[in-house]
Amino acid sequence: MDEQIMRRRVYGADHDDPDPGPRPGHAYVELVGGPLDGLLLDVTGWTETRRREGAALHTEIGRYGPGGRALYGPRDGDPERFDWEGDTP
Template sequence: MEELPRQAHDHVELIGGPLDGLRLDVSGVSGEVGAELREGAFLVSGIGEGPGAGTGAGALYRPRRVDPCRWDWAGGS
């Protein structure tokens, strides 16, 4: 069986919070969305902590100034 060529992907590593250790694929993001991603992202997820977590819960992650490929948890809902 012939292997398909793999496309390069750009990822950021999520540090802390409910999504700790996961990687977010930011490949091909450009324009306004890309500019906004330089500030971080609020990620909606079914993964959470405690009784208030679940579907619709979210976590805010922001890139580190010295290492923008690692995003730190900055709180959530």
């Protein structure tokens, strides 16, 4: 796995986790823009259809605060990145 990716934080990792980075053998996409910018999302085992659907990710730092979600979808032509599409309650 690329050294730069290995130093990144994975979405959902506990804040007190001594190793919040990616795990060997897992597949990740980078979240770009919005409240989760720069985090990695573990998409291990996701089908192509599932990846095309994107993700609604829980976050407390989005527009709607605790309980809100940040919407991310795949970037056209770049399967390694999901772009921020907005927030939802």
